[in-house]
Amino acid sequence: MALAIHKYDAVVIGAGGAGMRCSLQLARAGLKVAVLSKVFPTRSHTVAAQGGIGAALGNMDEDNWHYHFYDTVKGSDWLGDQDAIEFMCREAPKVVYDLEHMGMPFDRNPDGTIYQRPFGGHSAKYGEKPVPRACAAADRTGHAMLHTLYQQNVRSNTIFYVEWMAQDLIRDAEGDVVGVTALEMETGELAIFHAKCVLLATGGAGRIFAASTNAYINTGDGLGMAARAGIPLEDMEFWQFHPTGVHNAGVLLTEGCRGEGGILRNKHGERFMERYAPKLKDLAPRDFVSRCMDQEIKEGRGCGPNGDYIALDLTHLGAETIMKRLPSVHEIGKNFANVDVIREPIPVVPTIHYQMGGIPTNIHGQVVVPKDGNPNTVVPGLYAIGECSCVSVHGANRLGTNSLLDLLVFGRAAGNHLIETALASKAWKPLPADAADRTRERIARLDASTSGEYAQDVANDLRQTMQKHAGVFRTQASMDEGVKRVMEIDERARHIALKDKSKVFNTARIEALEVANLMEAAKATMVSAAARKESRGAHTVNDYGDTPEFPLGRNDRDWLRHTLWYSEGNRLDYKPVNLKPLTVESIPPVKRTF
Amino acid sequence: MLSDTDYARLRWRARRGLLENDLVFERLFKRRGAGWSEDEHAQLLRLLELDDVLLWDLIAGRSDDWPEGTAEMVALLRETLRNP
Numbered sequence: 267m268a269l270a271i272h273k274y275d276a277v278v279i280g281a282g283g284a285g286m287r288c289s290l291q292l293a294r295a296g297l298k299v300a301v302l303s304k305v306f307p308t309r310s311h312t313v314a315a316q317g318g319i320g321a322a323l324g325n326m327d328e329d330n331w332h333y334h335f336y337d338t339v340k341g342s343d344w345l346g347d348q349d350a351i352e353f354m355c356r357e358a359p360k361v362v363y364d365l366e367h368m369g370m371p372f373d374r375n376p377d378g379t380i381y382q383r384p385f386g387g388h389s390a391k392y393g394e395k396p397v398p399r400a401c402a403a404a405d406r407t408g409h410a411m412l413h414t415l416y417q418q419n420v421r422s423n424t425i426f427y428v429e430w431m432a433q434d435l436i437r438d439a440e441g442d443v444v445g446v447t448a449l450e451m452e453t454g455e456l457a458i459f460h461a462k463c464v465l466l467a468t469g470g471a472g473r474i475f476a477a478s479t480n481a482y483i484n485t486g487d488g489l490g491m492a493a494r495a496g497i498p499l500e501d502m503e504f505w506q507f508h509p510t511g512v513h514n515a516g517v518l519l520t521e522g523c524r525g526e527g528g529i530l531r532n533k534h535g536e537r538f539m540e541r542y543a544p545k546l547k548d549l550a551p552r553d554f555v556s557r558c559m560d561q562e563i564k565e566g567r568g569c570g571p572n573g574d575y576i577a578l579d580l581t582h583l584g585a586e587t588i589m590k591r592l593p594s595v596h597e598i599g600k601n602f603a604n605v606d607v608i609r610e611p612i613p614v615v616p617t618i619h620y621q622m623g624g625i626p627t628n629i630h631g632q633v634v635v636p637k638d639g640n641p642n643t644v645v646p647g648l649y650a651i652g653e654c655s656c657v658s659v660h661g662a663n664r665l666g667t668n669s670l671l672d673l674l675v676f677g678r679a680a681g682n683h684l685i686e687t688a689l690a691s692k693a694w695k696p697l698p699a700d701a702a703d704r705t706r707e708r709i710a711r712l713d714a715s716t717s718g719e720y721a722q723d724v725a726n727d728l729r730q731t732m733q734k735h736a737g738v739f740r741t742q743a744s745m746d747e748g749v750k751r752v753m754e755i756d757e758r759a760r761h762i763a764l765k766d767k768s769k770v771f772n773t774a775r776i777e778a779l780e781v782a783n784l785m786e787a788a789k790a791t792m793v794s795a796a797a798r799k800e801s802r803g804a805h806t807v808n809d810y811g812d813t814p815e816f817p818l819g820r821n822d823r824d825w826l827r828h829t830l831w832y833s834e835g836n837r838l839d840y841k842p843v844n845l846k847p848l849t850v851e852s853i854p855p856v857k858r859t860f
Numbered sequence: 861m862l863s864d865t866d867y868a869r870l871r872w873r874a875r876r877g878l879l880e881n882d883l884v885f886e887r888l889f890k891r892r893g894a895g896w897s898e899d900e901h902a903q904l905l906r907l908l909e910l911d912d913v914l915l916w917d918l919i920a921g922r923s924d925d926w927p928e929g930t931a932e933m934v935a936l937l938r939e940t941l942r943n944p
């Protein structure tokens with residue numbers, strides 16, 4: 267049976283902050299834009315972002331983009347590309363004011379300017395003192411942003427396809443991306459979206475881990491699509507642990523807790539971050555704080571009967587501040603830890619939160635791959651933005667509030683690039699004859715299955731394996747073992763069985779297709795991690811500790827380079843880090859202390 | 861008892877942007893499965909149309925501004941949250 271073909275100038279996969287910022291830019295320019303989403307747009311995971319958007323507005327204290335640039339480079343442990351970081355930090359005030367003009371309800375100062383709060387890793391004068399840089403809407407910044415963008419998109423005639431799951435990129439004989447296949451959940455029918463360009467904005471794959479702050483929808487669908495289409499995934503060994511996930515629940519307590527003055531204490535009540543980071547203390551970057559917490563626990567200073575968590579103390583802030591600035595933290599404490607944070611500390615542990623790696627792109631959001639000696643050759647017709655992409659502004663560790671900023675800056679930049687390169691006047695390239703064959707084969711295999719494991723059983727085993735072998739505490743032996751275990755699970759995932767073969771709203775089929783995407787993200791993570799023989803940012807390996815030659819285990823001589831993992835052949839390649847900013851002096855690598 | 865399709869649709873719409881909501885609905889469906897009356901089903905669907913933050917406000921008891929006719933389901937969700 268012939269498939270329905272929908273024709274658009276641009277098709278955006280994912281309706282979170284990056285996808286909707288990009289679609290808005292395109293729709294405002296009069297382009298015909300479709301946005302495909304597994305869930306209703308305002309229920310995308312961007313809604314969970316609490317803390318704020320980083321931008322050096324200087325509303326509270328002296329600040330400028332150079333300081334933001336420095337913090338981001340240092341935060342990335344020098345793995346971030348300095349051209350992309352300069353671009354992002356310089357664009358930051360623009361995208362915040364842009365959002366303000368769209369009606370985003372930012373918190374305000376008495377003089378009407380945007381209120382900015384301090385945040386971990388944000389400093390003035392190149393690390394000298396903390397500076398308030400986070401622009402927030404209470405602790406619901408992501409929610410306010412999604413609503414603002416959705417309303418503007420509706421007004422600009424963006425077409426939304428809700429409860430559609432994109433499946434595979436369609437590439438022609440020249441390798442150009444000319445469309446995408448997608449499954450409509452309500453009917454179970456497959457369709458083709460024929461487009462001049464496809465933009466992946468599918469978010470991260472945080473559900474490859476058992477202890478995660480990510481919602482269940484974060485299954486790395488864009489990563490799976492890219493990997494199956496022969497595109498490498500970059501720096502997937504780097505996953506950020508949020509220092510303050512609620513012990514035994516995973517639910518996130520915003521970094522705003524520490525920004526507003528919350529203190530991490532060990533079982534002796536000691537404010538231990540003073541020992542590790544005398545200047546920034548509890549406001550040091552997330553990876554650093556997470557490792558310090560891990561060390562406190564390992565050295566027997568953890569709290570509770572099992573000594574396996576750290577206490578986050580907000581009691582000195584007072585009820586008024588907590589209820590005004592951190593209301594959701596109060597609710598989470600009550601409902602997931604049985605703690606009233608106004609009166610007692612709340613148990614927290616480092617929890618998987620954010621994927622620094624992803625689909626390699628340049629600063630315009632164009633997907634780039636190594637070809638003919640150029641490590642950054644553009645794949646025509648394909649863009650990636652937001653958490654699924656790796657531009658790379660986060661390097662080995664993301665600075666707090668740079669995630670929402672990334673969505674806005676590169677969502678807008680991708681839209682602008684398409685407009686400036688005259689997408690409207692370009693012709694559609696023809697669809698290849700086998701446009702939907704790959705997807706049809708994948709679905710037919712599931713439909714023909716008569717025996718095998720259920721998708722959720724395989725996914726649960728994968729999560730446990732990733733947690734054990736690629737968690738906050740990494741050793742070379744454990745990672746090597748993890749590669750074997752993940753490849754065994756990959757084999758099992760090829761034989762997943764579908765009990766229910768119906769078409770209409772068959773969520774078992776959807777979940778099985780999601781597992782295929784989770785597998786690609788997990789393999790990329792595990793293989794890339796085991797191969798990187800150093801400690802850098804979030805990738806901290808016990809075997810590679812602090813030595814005079816390699817301070818804190820970071821080996822710039824051999825490993826100041828980006829990892830590229832290819833699904834085909836499960837192989838690795840590498841490309842250089844861009845240490846050259848666009849206009850300013852490079853910040854050379856130094857030992858990262860706080 | 862819901863049909864397989866209605867139950868699947870309900871569970872999918874309970875896939876949320878906020879992990880907090882995911883966890884509560886997971887607990888709820890683990891307890892009740894597909895065993896919902898027509899009225900309960902309608903209440904759930906109405907609540908699931910809400911944005912995540914507003915839904916979480918209702919479940920966490922921060923807001924009592926639930927859609928008309930959904931009080932019974934809000935109470936059940938609150939109970940599910942308090943008694944995992």
